[in-house]
Amino acid sequence: MEGKGIFLVGLLLLSIADISTAQNCPKGSPKLFVFGDSYVDTGNWPKNVGGPWKEPFGKTFPGKPNGRASDGRVLTDHIASFMGIESPTPYQQRDTSKSIQQGLNFAYGGSGVFPTWAKDSLTVQIDQFEQLLKENVCCQCDLDSSVALVSTGINDYSFYSAAKKGSNDGLPAFTEGLVNQLAADLQRINRLGVKKVVVATLPVIGCLPLHVIPPNSYQNCDEESNKNAKIHNQVLQKAVGKLNTDDGNKNTFVILDLYNAMASAIDQFRRDAANTEHKNPLQPCCSKTVEFICSAEGLCSNPKSSFFFDQAHPSDNGWNVIYSFLQGSLNNDLKA
Known part of the structure; x- marks a missing residue:
């Protein structure tokens, strides 16, 4: 009988603790958790290495380098704005609990689903x-109303191509393995408590300035690279569909169609070329790079008029136009 009384007292104490936690837990405070590469990294790249922490990055916004691989905002900033919150603090810059009120950004430029040139793969993030x-530093209270944004994969294919010296031998099997791992990672994020997981498709890789043909001509997209990106996206679409079916909720995992948004944005830029200072969307503002990093020497006179800032990344203007083509799906999927 005495043992039963101790058990009931323990149960009562646990119940009181649960009620106290619930009362101290602000409900409905959305947070954004970001995972991936330089398309969404807002400052995890080491400052002592340079890269996006050096001029001319950040020239348009905020007027100085701030760790983004652009002259201004990147995809993360637009998704955060859509959610009505500030862009989340980069993981490497967190210091107090106040710094994670909007969520956290774990994305790391140069990273991939698999280990690539960067140390922090998606699994590490x-x-x-x-x-x-686990440390209770962050966010368990708000996970139900929060969103995870995942944008990765470009560096995996670049790394694979470099290892294969440009050959596509074995590419279908590589794509299958890559998407399988990505799907497992998405599911893991969801099982950690995030109820909405948004994953971006690969963009039009063949239209990135570093892939255009002939090289340095900035005239034509590489359709072979675009075809490979489409295949990846089709496999990803199928994998995400299966995740939703297995989860019993068709809206848990969401595809963000970066491929068609970027393609449409480039087409619009071309149509409006007569009215813009920068006539060719495929020609980057920063045409001179040192070890693939933009150099201030050779920068175009007005980055705000360009579509691509450097050989691989949209400019602030480019991301603005891309985002305009994503808003419809965001309204449908994130507000559902």
Whole structure:
């Protein structure tokens, strides 16, 4: 009987603790958790390495380098704005609980689903997120109303191409393995408590300035690279569909169609070329690079008029136009 009384007292104490936690937990405070590469990294790249922490990055916004691979905003900033919150603090810049009120950005430029040139693969980024949850530093209260944004894969294909010296031998099997791992990572994020997981498709890789043909002509997209990106996106679409079916909720995992948004944005830029200073969307504002990093020497006179800032990344203006083509699907999928 005495043992039963101790058990009931323990149960009562647990219940009181649960009620107290619930009362201290602000409900409905959306947060954005970001995972991926330089398309969404807002400052995790080491400052002592340079890269997006050096001029001319950040020239348009905020007027100085701030860790974004652009002259201004990147995809993360637009998604955060859509959610009505400030862009989340980069993981490497977190310091106090106040710095994670909008969520956290774990994305790392140069990273991929698999290990590439950068140390922090998608798996490592999710490990960092999980560790913060275990330490109760972050966010368990708000996960139900929060969103995870995942944008990755470009560097995996670049790394694969470099290893294969440009050959596509074995590419279908590589794509299948890559998407399988990506799907497992998306599911893991969801199981950690984030109820809405948004994953971006690959963009029109063949239209990135570093892939245009002939090289340095900035005239034509490489359709072979675009075809490979489409295949990846089709496999991803199928994998995400299966995740939703298995989850019993068709809206948990959401595809963000970056491919068609970027393609449409480039087409619009071409149509409006007569009214813009920068006539060719495929020609980057920053045409001179040192070890693939933009150099201030050779920068165009007005980055605000360009579509691509450097050989691989849209400019602030480019992301603005891309976002305009994403808004419809965001309205449908994130407000559903």
